[in-house]
Amino acid sequence: MKLAHLIRAALGPDATWSHLPLPEVEVRRIVQDTRELTPSDPATEPFIFVARRGAAVDGHRFAARAVAQGAVAVVGEATPEEQASFAWRHAAPYIQVPDDRAALAQLAATLYGHPSRALFTVGVTGTDGKTTTATLLHHLLQGDRPTGLLSTAGVRLGEAEGGLFGHFTTPEAPEVQRTLAAFVARGLRAAVIESSSHGFAQRRLDAIDYDLGILTNLSPEHLDFHGTFENYRAAKAQLMARARTSILNADDPNYAYFAARARRIITYGVVRAATWRATEVRELPGALEWRLTHAGRSYPARLPMVGSYNVYNALAALAAACEAGVPLAGALARLATFPGVPGRMQVVQTAPFALVVDFAHTPPALEKALAALRPQVRGKLIVVVGAAGERDPGKRAPLGAAAARGADLAVFTEEDARSEDPEAILAQLRAGAQGAGGRLGETFWLEPDRRAAIRRAVTLAEAGDLVLLAGKGHERTLERRDETLPWDEVAEARRALAERGLGP
Ligand SMILES: CC(=O)N[C@H]1[C@@H](OP(=O)(O)OP(=O)(O)OC[C@H]2O[C@@H](n3ccc(=O)[nH]c3=O)[C@H](O)[C@@H]2O)O[C@H](CO)[C@@H](O)[C@@H]1O[C@H](C)C(=O)N[C@@H](C)C(=O)N[C@H](CCC(=O)O)C(=O)O
Numbered sequence: 259m260k261l262a263h264l265i266r267a268a269l270g271p272d273a274t275w276s277h278l279p280l281p282e283v284e285v286r287r288i289v290q291d292t293r294e295l296t297p298s299d300p301a302t303e304p305f306i307f308v309a310r311r312g313a314a315v316d317g318h319r320f321a322a323r324a325v326a327q328g329a330v331a332v333v334g335e336a337t338p339e340e341q342a343s344f345a346w347r348h349a350a351p352y353i354q355v356p357d358d359r360a361a362l363a364q365l366a367a368t369l370y371g372h373p374s375r376a377l378f379t380v381g382v383t384g385t386d387g388k389t390t391t392a393t394l395l396h397h398l399l400q401g402d403r404p405t406g407l408l409s410t411a412g413v414r415l416g417e418a419e420g421g422l423f424g425h426f427t428t429p430e431a432p433e434v435q436r437t438l439a440a441f442v443a444r445g446l447r448a449a450v451i452e453s454s455s456h457g458f459a460q461r462r463l464d465a466i467d468y469d470l471g472i473l474t475n476l477s478p479e480h481l482d483f484h485g486t487f488e489n490y491r492a493a494k495a496q497l498m499a500r501a502r503t504s505i506l507n508a509d510d511p512n513y514a515y516f517a518a519r520a521r522r523i524i525t526y527g528v529v530r531a532a533t534w535r536a537t538e539v540r541e542l543p544g545a546l547e548w549r550l551t552h553a554g555r556s557y558p559a560r561l562p563m564v565g566s567y568n569v570y571n572a573l574a575a576l577a578a579a580c581e582a583g584v585p586l587a588g589a590l591a592r593l594a595t596f597p598g599v600p601g602r603m604q605v606v607q608t609a610p611f612a613l614v615v616d617f618a619h620t621p622p623a624l625e626k627a628l629a630a631l632r633p634q635v636r637g638k639l640i641v642v643v644g645a646a647g648e649r650d651p652g653k654r655a656p657l658g659a660a661a662a663r664g665a666d667l668a669v670f671t672e673e674d675a676r677s678e679d680p681e682a683i684l685a686q687l688r689a690g691a692q693g694a695g696g697r698l699g700e701t702f703w704l705e706p707d708r709r710a711a712i713r714r715a716v717t718l719a720e721a722g723d724l725v726l727l728a729g730k731g732h733e734r735t736l737e738r739r740d741e742t743l744p745w746d747e748v749a750e751a752r753r754a755l756a757e758r759g760l761g762p
């Protein structure tokens with residue numbers, strides 16, 4: 259799209275630009291991070307650089323580099339006085355906007371032709387269960403029409419794998435829009451987008467036209483970023499305000515808040531009356547079964563997953579699939595063939611002791627994961643868990659407490675400490691565990707090296723025990739202060755098992 263046309267169509271009269279005329283050039287890309295530029299960019303992909311004022315740094319610091327690498331225009335909030343100090347101001351036009359994040363999303367959506375409008379688009383938000391619900395829904399829709407998935411556990415283009423966006427749930431707007439455009443280009447007809455509270459608060463999800471919005475549940479999380487629970491809840495409620503129909507968990511304590519903001523409501527639940535309701539839930543080895551009540555009729559339902567909370571995820575996915583036009587009988591049949599979510603309750607070994615990899619990294623999720631596994635354990639339940647650096651320090655002690663309460667033995671370890679001191683994070687986990695009755699050296703241990711922690715847990719395990727490796731799930735890197743290691747939790751588990759002479 260031509261630069262002048264893109265700027266006018268995306269930013270409208272709110273944007274003003276410097277004295278330089280806009281060059282007659284075809285824009286191919288919107289960039290907000292110079293770290294993604296490669297030397298070949300200027301030749302192949304003329305781009306707009308959006309210089310965002312972030313929490314850590316002002317993106318204008320990188321504008322000169324962007325211009326040197328071929329940015330055909332720079333967009334940002336700088337005033338004309340500030341612009342006068344830009345050394346590169348004669349090399350590229352500067353477009354001033356009132357909100358850099360809003361501009362970023364609008365430019366990306368316009369450049370890629372508003373792909374969400376061409377897709378049946380479903381957003382999934384909530385504290386826990388987003389990835390599971392989104393992946394379940396993708397599986398149900400995919401049985402009916404080719405469907406894309408954008409989730410923490412990866413992108414899927416129909417049945418094909420489309421890679422991971424690092425540790426992000428919702429990447430920045432250009433990546434979101436580019437992914438949706440790839441769905442359209444590939445002939446997909448629906449999109450399931452895991453939509454995080456950061457994504458809403460930082461406007462990464464602006465310019466997405468949601469047909470349906472699903473809320474899984476809500477408990478305090480990411481308060482370091484949002485400041486208060488109210489802000490966190492309000493960020494998620496943007497989905498309800500925007501989606502044509504909202505699919506809400508009637509059993510969630512915050513149901514009324516979200517219902518008040520929704521445009522049209524469909525409910526699901528187990529305890530309270532709901533449009534999609536599960537009763538007679540039975541937890542079997544490796545599966546859940548229940549009676550589904552919907553529109554005055556009752557149906558048997560089966561999901562090959564453990565953890566009774568997954569009934570909620572399945573109800574939300576069923577409700578959304580049927581709202582999208584999938585016949586209920588077909589959706590129920592498909593539910594029974596769900597292959598699972600990578601790194602979510604993934605069973606690596608069953609005997610002589612079991613080993614499971616799961617992504618649970620919040621206190622409620624860890625509590626529920628341990629409670630879900632407990633009925634399957636004849637001996638001891640052993641957990642390996644850590645807490646990330648630069649994220650949510652308030653959840654560390656509760657995580658330690660949840661491990662001490664829910665498991666018999668715990669090994670606390672690193673989990674992406676980033677710039678923080680791993681020992682200091684371990685001290686917070688330890689304090690939480692001790693507060694919940696845990697005893698250092700008897701019921702829990704501190705092992706800063708994750709690989710060693712996994713080995714220790716595997717060494718502790720005896721026949722009939724179950725080892726849960728929590729927190730890393732599907733992730734492919736382990737972030738330390740000075741290095742980012744490639745990581746594969748399942749492979750690490752297999753290696754530790756092999757050292758004990760177990761496994762294939
Ligand atoms: C709090 C948060 O989400 N921060 C994200 C945000 O940071 P920021 O706005 O403060 O930006 P900044 O780092 O100050 O940089 C300012 C600008 O300069 C640019 N820059 C910066 C350095 C450089 O060399 N060149 C450059 O161009 C940046 O791209 C940015 O445009 O924009 C950055 C650039 O895209 C992100 O890397 C950063 O993600 C942080 C590191 C992050 O990990 N966020 C996580 C917590 C997150 O978003 N998580 C949610 C929820 C996950 C869940 O559901 O649990 C998610 O959706 O993934």
Ligand SMILES: Nc1ncnc2c1ncn2[C@@H]1O[C@H](COP(=O)(O)OP(=O)(O)OP(=O)(O)O)[C@@H](O)[C@H]1O
Nearest residue numbers: 385386387388389390410567616617618623626627
């Ligand atoms: N409905 C639910 N209620 C409570 N806990 C859940 C629910 N669904 C999943 N969990 C737990 O939370 C963990 C994470 O699940 P999932 O990845 O689906 O959530 P998420 O919201 O996508 O998390 P994230 O955004 O951090 O990826 C699971 O491994 C499980 O232990």
